[in-house]
Amino acid sequence: MIQACRLLTAFAAFFTLTLSARAQDALTGAAVLERCTSAEASNVNWCVGFVYGVGAVVADGSIEGRLRACPPPDFTAETARLLVVSTLEKTDALHDLPGAYAVWYAFRKEFPCR
Numbered sequence: 001m002i003q004a005c006r007l008l009t010a011f012a013a014f015f016t017l018t019l020s021a022r023a024q025d026a027l028t029g030a031a032v033l034e035r036c037t038s039a040e041a042s043n044v045n046w047c048v049g050f051v052y053g054v055g056a057v058v059a060d061g062s063i064e065g066r067l068r069a070c071p072p073p074d075f076t077a078e079t080a081r082l083l084v085v086s087t088l089e090k091t092d093a094l095h096d097l098p099g100a101y102a103v104w105y106a107f108r109k110e111f112p113c114r
Contacts, residue, residue, distance in 0.1 A: 029102035030095035033088040036081055044081070051084050052077040054103040059111075069107035070114070083110055 036047035058069045071080075087106035088094055094102040 027099040028095060029088055029097050029099055032099035032102055033085065033095070036085045036088075047084075048077045048081050050099070051080045051103050054100050055080050055107050058104050058107050066108075067104075068113050069104070069111045071107065071111040075111075080107075083107070 032047065032050065035043040036051070038044055038047075055069070055071070058067060059071055060068075084103050084106045087109065088102060091105075094105060
């Protein structure tokens, strides 16, 4: 039951971030990249939480099919942050898209489920 509540909360946050026009304006891939590469610890901490939260949703076993990603069991929050930074630095097309989508793209590209 607790896991179901956590999953529901994560989905709600994910879809709120991706569907809200205001959130899309403020939280683009470029904004995520800026926070994730910031010298300020508060921005990096926000980044780690955001990336890990979105990553947990897309890696959860209850998501089926093309939306799901399958990172290895030893995957850490910091490794997730570095993956997203690397993906965003290499993929300019993600900069204007919602930040949650950019994180999902990074996870799916690096860890497709087989």
